[in-house]
Amino acid sequence: MAMRQTRRPLGRSPRSELGVIDYTLAKRALLRDARLGVLGLTDICDAHPELMRAARYVGEPTKNDCPVCGRVKLVLLAYVYGDGLRDQNGRVWSIETGLRMTAANPGACCYVVEVCTNCQWNHLHESFTARRTATG
Numbered sequence: 001m002a003m004r005q006t007r008r009p010l011g012r013s014p015r016s017e018l019g020v021i022d023y024t025l026a027k028r029a030l031l032r033d034a035r036l037g038v039l040g041l042t043d044i045c046d047a048h049p050e051l052m053r054a055a056r057y058v059g060e061p062t063k064n065d066c067p068v069c070g071r072v073k074l075v076l077l078a079y080v081y082g083d084g085l086r087d088q089n090g091r092v093w094s095i096e097t098g099l100r101m102t103a104a105n106p107g108a109c110c111y112v113v114e115v116c117t118n119c120q121w122n123h124l125h126e127s128f129t130a131r132r133t134a135t136g
Helices: 024-036 049-057 083-088 095-104
Strands: 018-022 060-065 073-081 109-115 122-130
Touching: 018 095, 024 122, 049 073, 049 109, 073 083, 073 095, 095 109, 095 122
Parallel strands: none
Antiparallel strands: 018 122, 060 073, 073 109, 109 122
């Protein structure tokens, strides 16, 4: 007995098949604490050198100015983690590729990070989790 391939309804993207967590409120709280002086710039502008390299060469530009320095536009990076990804686990990808990989691997997670290439500010923007089916 051959298994039928399930088709995705028209107009549905991999993004619509994923559980989403938005970190906007956490970002607002962090930036508020920085403005109030509770956190210093060294506390919030601390991107790892590998993250900065990925941001420069792989990052996808946005239309949003950096909320800390305001000098450059933020870039987005996607990191995908999942047990079934083997050597592709934890690598940086384009956003669309990361979402496709996550949707194709139940239990996988795609973390989208926003980065300023000028002041090294970075923050988790969103995370996407592949939903497990009732049988899987």
